[in-house]
Amino acid sequence: MKSPLIWGVNARPTVWLRWVLLALPFVLLIAVYLYASDIRLTDNPADKLLPSFSQMADAVKTMAFTEDKRTGSYLLWSDTYASLKRILIGTLLAALVGLWLGLNNGLFPGMDATGNPFITFISMIPPLAILPILFISFGVDELAKVMLIFLGVFPLISRDMRLAVKQIPHEQITKAATLGISQLQLAYRIILPQIMPRLIETVRLSLGSAWLFLIAAEAIAADQGLGYRIFLVRRYLAMDIILPYVLWITFLGFMMDWFLRWALSYFYPWYNKGGKND
Amino acid sequence: MTDDKQRYLEIHDVYKAYGSKVILDNIDLKVDKGEFCSLVGPSGCGKSTLLRLILGEESPTSGKLILDGETIGHPDVNRGVIFQRYSLFPHLSVMENVTLGLRLGGRTDAKSLSDKDIRDEAMVLLKKVRLDKHENKYPHQLSGGMQQRVAIAQALIMKPKILMMDEPFGALDPDTREDMQLSLLELWEEEQMTIFFITHDMEEAAFLGTRLLALSQYYTDDRGRNYENRGSKIAVDRKLPQVASPTNVKHSPEFRDLIEEIREQAFNPEYLQHAKEFNLSHPNAFVSLTQEEAGIKR
Ligand SMILES: Nc1ncnc2c1ncn2[C@@H]1O[C@H](COP(=O)(O)OP(=O)(O)OP(=O)(O)O)[C@@H](O)[C@H]1O
Ligand SMILES: [Mg+2]
Numbered sequence: 001m002k003s004p005l006i007w008g009v010n011a012r013p014t015v016w017l018r019w020v021l022l023a024l025p026f027v028l029l030i031a032v033y034l035y036a037s038d039i040r041l042t043d044n045p046a047d048k049l050l051p052s053f054s055q056m057a058d059a060v061k062t063m064a065f066t067e068d069k070r071t072g073s074y075l076l077w078s079d080t081y082a083s084l085k086r087i088l089i090g091t092l093l094a095a096l097v098g099l100w101l102g103l104n105n106g107l108f109p110g111m112d113a114t115g116n117p118f119i120t121f122i123s124m125i126p127p128l129a130i131l132p133i134l135f136i137s138f139g140v141d142e143l144a145k146v147m148l149i150f151l152g153v154f155p156l157i158s159r160d161m162r163l164a165v166k167q168i169p170h171e172q173i174t175k176a177a178t179l180g181i182s183q184l185q186l187a188y189r190i191i192l193p194q195i196m197p198r199l200i201e202t203v204r205l206s207l208g209s210a211w212l213f214l215i216a217a218e219a220i221a222a223d224q225g226l227g228y229r230i231f232l233v234r235r236y237l238a239m240d241i242i243l244p245y246v247l248w249i250t251f252l253g254f255m256m257d258w259f260l261r262w263a264l265s266y267f268y269p270w271y272n273k274g275g276k277n278d
Numbered sequence: 279m280t281d282d283k284q285r286y287l288e289i290h291d292v293y294k295a296y297g298s299k300v301i302l303d304n305i306d307l308k309v310d311k312g313e314f315c316s317l318v319g320p321s322g323c324g325k326s327t328l329l330r331l332i333l334g335e336e337s338p339t340s341g342k343l344i345l346d347g348e349t350i351g352h353p354d355v356n357r358g359v360i361f362q363r364y365s366l367f368p369h370l371s372v373m374e375n376v377t378l379g380l381r382l383g384g385r386t387d388a389k390s391l392s393d394k395d396i397r398d399e400a401m402v403l404l405k406k407v408r409l410d411k412h413e414n415k416y417p418h419q420l421s422g423g424m425q426q427r428v429a430i431a432q433a434l435i436m437k438p439k440i441l442m443m444d445e446p447f448g449a450l451d452p453d454t455r456e457d458m459q460l461s462l463l464e465l466w467e468e469e470q471m472t473i474f475f476i477t478h479d480m481e482e483a484a485f486l487g488t489r490l491l492a493l494s495q496y497y498t499d500d501r502g503r504n505y506e507n508r509g510s511k512i513a514v515d516r517k518l519p520q521v522a523s524p525t526n527v528k529h530s531p532e533f534r535d536l537i538e539e540i541r542e543q544a545f546n547p548e549y550l551q552h553a554k555e556f557n558l559s560h561p562n563a564f565v566s567l568t569q570e571e572a573g574i575k576r
Contacts, residue, residue: 169364174335177353179436180384193369270368270416
């Protein structure tokens with residue numbers, strides 16, 4: 001029986017073909033860009049909209065490997081450090097708080113009765129709409145930005161954790177009681193370890209919104225950060241800086257995602273294997 | 279046949295309704311220590327509901343359930359349970375699953391046990407269910423039958439007063455199933471347990487039990503033919519002879535007749551026996567029909 005290489009549900013692309021298919025959209029994108037950039041630059045060598053690769057490389061050299069005269073720092077790295085600090089603290093806080101709330105709401109009906117409606121309500125508030133409130137109440141320093149990320153991300157994590165707890169078969173809760181396990185032990189030794197992998201998955205999915213909130217906050221009020229820089233140089237139409245910055249952010253996001261995926265399979269090998277009898 | 283002597287497990291006039299629909303209708307049952315009760319009945323008749331009541335997962339709409347002299351409350355260490363699935367904790371290894379009850383101090387005498395004592399005790403049980411070579415595996419790495427054997431060890435280590443099993447072998451293939459039946463009987467004899475075993479396999483019920491109970495909604499009584507809201511009652515309660523192997527059950531004419539008879543009495547929707555005529559020949563069987571059910575005019 002011969003399976004088709006590409007088309008249809010029975011397709012079985014070979015290993016090298018997989019690599020080709022993977023590279024295809026990237027190669028296309030780069031080719032189209034180079035072509036368009038080349039046309040514009042021959043037309044007008046001072047054009048800033050689609051810089052050539054060598055212009056971008058020069059820009060990266062200035063940003064990453066040349067000391068900034070005004071601040072004495074290497075801008076790309078200080079921006080990265082500032083942004084990563086904000087996004088990591090914000091997301092970590094959201095993960096911890098979301099985990100704790102979701103665990104308790106999912107397991108204890110009494111807590112759920114107040115917790116769930118309230119968190120559902122909070123999750124409906126568009127975080128960006130309250131950004132001015134955050135700046136007013138927490139100042140324009142780090143706290144407001146971290147708070148925006150936190151508030152933007154934790155309701156979803158909390159609600160998802162609650163659902164994860166609810167998905168644990170009720171048999172397990174009865175079973176735990178027949179083994180003489182107390183309710184606190186049930187929460188922290190039986191339920192918690194089982195929803196940890198789901199937390200990792202949820203955080204993975206939430207990172208996209210976390211970046212959105214980070215860049216939005218930095219665009220409005222900051223003195224360093226990746227988002228701040230992009231919106232700052234936008235005034236000079238410095239696409240040669242903006243494009244590498246965007247690629248860098250994408251790369252950072254990709255690495256975080258990759259790390260979480262690795263952690264999931266390394267620490268929770270039993271996850272998604274069910275614990276079911278089949 | 280009413281017996282006033284105290285029994286190990288006692289169920290008196292128990293009703294269970296969901297909304298206005300009556301599921302269990304005036305159930306009476308007394309079970310001796312060490313008895314192996316098999317419970318059969320048509321799908322949806324309320325077997326699992328009765329188990330949940332004894333387990334304390336739910337409370338009866340009315341009536342009393344007593345275990346060893348105490349009214350039954352929320353699930354606790356006195357009652358072990360094995361479900362058809364989800365009995366194991368997927369994030370714990372076999373050894374951790376089995377020792378969990380002792381490590382978290384669920385059994386009263388476990389507080390004084392050292393880690394080594396606990397492991398040793400678990401190992402004895404794991405040997406009995408022939409899983410001592412798999413102590414470090416996770417549930418998803420085991421076959422269905424192995425998982426159920428771990429679940430049995432996990433429940434037995436607590437030395438429960440009664441072990442409840444709800445179709446524990448329902449998801450297993452016939453060979454594994456027979457194997458499990460034999461292991462269970464061995465353990466039951468060794469540990470002198472009281473077991474309440476639900477199955478929809480009549481042969482399994484007849485082979486394993488010392489006592490066969492059938493729950494059925496197909497009967498009539500003096501509440502009148504038009505009375506709609508009848509729940510299930512225990513329609514058969516008989517002592518079972520002991521046999522050596524499950525194959526004996528399938529081939530002995532005596533068992534075939536017994537199974538045929540119970541099929542007719544409990545599983546046939548056309549065959550409506552009167553509640554006064556139920557085959558409740560087990561020495562511990564007792565019923566207290568209400569005056570309406572028994573047609574006694576006041
Ligand atoms: N929580 C519930 N709410 C409403 N109805 C319920 C609930 N649990 C069970 N029932 C109903 O009670 C009846 C008995 O259910 P139960 O699970 O006890 O049957 P069963 O005899 O164990 O069936 P099976 O052989 O299929 O396992 C069914 O009609 C079911 O729909
Ligand atoms: Mg059932």
